[in-house]
Amino acid sequence: GQGVKQAEAPAGKDSKKPVIKIGYLPITHAAPLFIEEELGKSKFKQFELQLVKFGSWPDLMDALNTGNIQGASVLIELAMRAKEQGIDLKAVALGHKDGNVVVTANDIQQVADLKGKSFAIPHKFSTHNVLLYLMLKQSGMKLSDLNVVELPPAEMPAALAEKRIAGYVVAEPFGARSVAIQKGKVLFQSEQLWNDSVDCGLVLRGDFIRSNKDAVAEFVAEYVKAGAVAERKDAQAKQILSKYMSVEDKVLDLSLQWIKYDELKLDAGSYKELQTYMKEMGLIPNPPSFEDFVDNSFIDEAMKR
Amino acid sequence: MSDSAAVRVLDLCKSFGSDRGDSEPVLSDISFSVEKGELVSLLGQSGCGKSTLLNMIGGFEKQDSGQIVMAGQPAARPNRKCVMLFQHYGLLPWRTVLKNVELGLEDSGLDASRRRQRARDYLRLVGLDDKQDHFPRELSGGMQQRVALARALALEPEIILMDEPFAALDTFTRYYLQDELLRIRKQTKMTIILVTHDIDEAVYLSDRILIMSANPGRLDKEIRIQAARPRDRGDGEFQHYRKQILEQFHFDRPPSPAEYSI
Amino acid sequence: MSDSAAVRVLDLCKSFGSDRGDSEPVLSDISFSVEKGELVSLLGQSGCGKSTLLNMIGGFEKQDSGQIVMAGQPAARPNRKCVMLFQHYGLLPWRTVLKNVELGLEDSGLDASRRRQRARDYLRLVGLDDKQDHFPRELSGGMQQRVALARALALEPEIILMDEPFAALDTFTRYYLQDELLRIRKQTKMTIILVTHDIDEAVYLSDRILIMSANPGRLDKEIRIQAARPRDRGDGEFQHYRKQILEQFHFDRPPSPAEYSI
Amino acid sequence: MIRQLTKTSHVLIGFVLLLAFWQVTVLIGGFEESLFPPPLKVGKAIVSLIENGSLWTHLQVSLLRFGIGYSTAVVSAVALGLTFGLLPRLWVYIDPIVQVLRPVSPIAWSPFIVLWFGIGNAPAIVIIFLAAFFPVLLSTVSAVRKVEPIYLKVARNLEMRRFPLVAKIILPASFPYIANGLHIAIGTSWIFLVSGEMVGAQSGLGFLIVDARNYLRLDLVFAGIICIGLCGLLLDKAVGLLERWIERQWGR
Amino acid sequence: MIRQLTKTSHVLIGFVLLLAFWQVTVLIGGFEESLFPPPLKVGKAIVSLIENGSLWTHLQVSLLRFGIGYSTAVVSAVALGLTFGLLPRLWVYIDPIVQVLRPVSPIAWSPFIVLWFGIGNAPAIVIIFLAAFFPVLLSTVSAVRKVEPIYLKVARNLEMRRFPLVAKIILPASFPYIANGLHIAIGTSWIFLVSGEMVGAQSGLGFLIVDARNYLRLDLVFAGIICIGLCGLLLDKAVGLLERWIERQWGR
């Protein structure tokens, strides 16, 4: 460790490489970030990467909105909301595809069984909320038919095990956790409810993008490469992931089964679909337009290489 | 050894452990007895063990050796027959005067109205029936001491123990309360043991004065005051007793200031 | 109207606002003067305004009307020429005895070693040079009062005001300290104004006694004590003054207990 | 009357100063409005909260939760405190446990609180309970030990039995210290309202703040802060009044 | 010596009781091990934290942050408290502001704390500062007012000037109450360590707990709770010792 740092310091001084601070939560959905840092550390030419771990989405958003970090792997809906509130953010890539599961207590057989029960989501502005909405809609129910509570993801498995809630939908590995200890089961995979669903995205601050185009280009390129590594889900990927997340192997394996890391580009179609849902649910009356919010130039460039 | 003794103290010894772990004798071989209806003063300098002795008689403190016999029975723990009056009165500040006097009667099987009546009677005896709904802090020191006295009297005890009852009062109030005490005593025929460091007070009030000296505390001398009552602090007989006691104290110790142990 | 007066008090009035908003007169039309080197006692019952009067002389309280003149100049605020000794001594518990005595000398331009020397000298005067490194709480009440006296004396003031300086001490200590006060006064030729409610103390110590009565506080009578020193509390002349003062108090008020305002 | 008026004017001037300081900070700092809303915007947010009635709802819920958590904490802590204060032999074993549990933030407990008490009202109440319980317990135990020995002597002299001793002597004699503990506890437990209402609650002032933060409506966060501050102040004053009322009953 | 031994034995017995209670709860409640870890598992977690050295690192970081936040809070709050205590005319305007700010949880402030102080060490220090500042300020102000008038009279009699008055009379005379405030503050601010280290910190005991919670490693959460509890206890004792040391210097 130390030798590397010493070798790195003078180089950093000479070229004044910009530091990209990226906020994340320790969830399986941020795997490309972990791999990018782990494999690329000290090899990046245009920038230095610094990952900053947060304990909850609101804490992460505070840091992102105030410019204390340059970007984050964050719920895309939350970033849209910030954008709508006037924070200059751009989504440059996705974190993953699929891999959100609706977990319920073992005695829940169908969606109708949830009626009148408590159901947990991590955040109002989340794909999970949308997934819940879609699930209910498909079964002809409304959000008001059950008691939706926002709960820190870490609290969900315990709440389910003690039957305080009938189910939850949340990022991984929290869903896999309940399944692994047999306190819950998968009622739906996200793709059953919403094909090509959009969830966590890699978001950067607009001012940073504008003044550090080269750095961002390299960063996104490396990110896409890292996604490919993650998608292999081999021993190396798992070893890196467990270093950043330290969960039991069983849980990690299970959650990796459900996730895809290949196509990390946020395409206009999916985004439009998301916009529609957000409007339907009344979460964001005027979602930012695709052009305003999504900057696919870097990822397009990276995929060309 | 007559049965008329209200309190008999026999070879009492007491020491307190000091900070350094060794124990210092505070009282050594104290013996005396008090007849029924007698008013006896314990007179001595600060720190000679007067309060300790009185606390032991009251049962608040255990002796190391020796015996205390009350009305023929060995005394062990505080009881209602022998009531202590404290220097700072020990009134409960959260109760009115009347409620303070009633305190001792509340678990005695008396019904509420008779209890109240009895408390009022004793308040009248000490001349405070018009203050029954005041709280202690609204009264002067002298009045508070009278309430404490009424509370003790309401228990109709056989013996009252008083620890420097008038020391915190000004001279004029003190004189008045001393007369009050004598008047009430005449009515109730109580046995009283009184601790004081005031020679005048001891001579004015007592049937008998027990003079204590310190390190360790012991009884030095007993003086029976035979002056007729009411006594006059200015007359020759009074001054004679006064002088006798003062000499007793000077007799014990050289006049060097360092030895005054103040 | 001679210039030899250390303190001259002229038509002093003072009232305190009560809880109900109206103001009650506490002192009315007090006039007297104290000569240089004289020891004057203010004698009166509790609540007659003795402390208030002393506080006004010391400059701690403002008068409503009237004048206080000290050494020819109107007095306004507390100053080092006129030092107050408080009943509870006012020693700083976080300083040693020596440091307490030094307190008044610290900003007076004296260097550290001379300051220390002077503090030690006055501690020796009160007989406490061996206790200089003790903290106040390690001393008995009598010793603490002597430290406070040493602190006051170290300022070499012209006047010392004392508010019931010996009231909290036991009789024996009180007697001893009264003698000490007279001895020190002889050495230093201080002017002393002393508040007390103890008739014996006033007669034993004073050149002159000012008797105060209450509601509102006023000066009733002035008694010059001409008995030779050292005085004997037991002798006839002493008892004569005693009686005279007692009568003064009985004269004022009927003997009914309710009127004693205790 | 006049005293009351001057006091109010002091309070008003204080707040005007605060508002001025706030506005100046916003202006000088050049902060983004959505990140650091100026007073006017917050004022509008408060008005809108009052108008749509949600402030009142949240307030009611919070006060209810707080009332339950605080009062159960007070009752149980005073009862246990009296017991432990009277049984010092037992307390020596309990004391170290309490000392170690006390400095742990209720937030740290939240996974276990969810496990044992579920979500919604219960965790909020439990967290408020925890925050109030320890200060009251500790101050009651030490209050019992500080009861003037002279009162206990009087009681022994009257041959009082255990129960009247506690009811007539120990409780009123230790009341001022206990009240002090109650006072401290109301402050600390009100502070934890926000934490308590983060665990699955869907209403309450704490939820209002958390929710507004999720919505990135920092003006509403500020509005919630102001409400919590004012309510905390009022609660504190209310406990103070209650305290003084009891003391007046007991003639102090 | 013997007293020290019996005291230690009380502490030990207390903890054994606690462990027994904990184990019994796990057994009777039939809780899933991963949701409510039994003592043995937590013990192993603590050992592993010690062995890989991370406990020590987290502890150091937390103590450093706490030290900076607490000590700056104490210094500034005592200085301001002395000032306001001596200038009651000023305090009447400040008092209402303080009273409204005090009951607000530092968590509620966190969006603004991040805005002004960024992430990492600073917000943790600021939150600890806030948690310690108000109790110390309030207790200092009231301590200055409780200084026995007799000491002030002595000072006036000696014609003492402002500065020596504060240094020689007011500070030592009000010290016992200030110390009491310091004591309360160390407890409350330590409690907020967890909240403080939630805002983007990458190390520290609070981070350890939050992080372990997100990993669903509740045995580590428990380990963190135990460390925080023990450290809080030790800090409290340390302040107590310091307090007694100062008091001994001042002969009480």
Ligand SMILES: Nc1ncnc2c1ncn2[C@@H]1O[C@H](COP(=O)(O)OP(=O)(O)OP(=O)(O)O)[C@@H](O)[C@H]1O
């Ligand atoms: N609980 C105690 N522990 C240790 N020493 C004690 C205790 N109580 C009293 N003493 C010591 O015993 C001696 C006698 O104390 P006591 O209070 O009986 O004296 P006293 O004659 O009543 O004095 P005073 O006139 O000042 O009240 C003193 O030296 C005192 O220091």
Ligand SMILES: Nc1ncnc2c1ncn2[C@@H]1O[C@H](COP(=O)(O)OP(=O)(O)OP(=O)(O)O)[C@@H](O)[C@H]1O
């Ligand atoms: N600050 C004050 N505010 C209101 N009333 C006061 C104040 N100080 C004293 N008094 C009243 O003034 C009267 C005289 O008080 P003062 O303390 O001077 O009496 P005193 O003669 O010194 O009594 P004692 O012998 O008890 O010390 C009392 O009735 C008292 O209640």
Ligand SMILES: [Mg+2]
């Ligand atoms: Mg005594």
Ligand SMILES: [Mg+2]
């Ligand atoms: Mg007075």
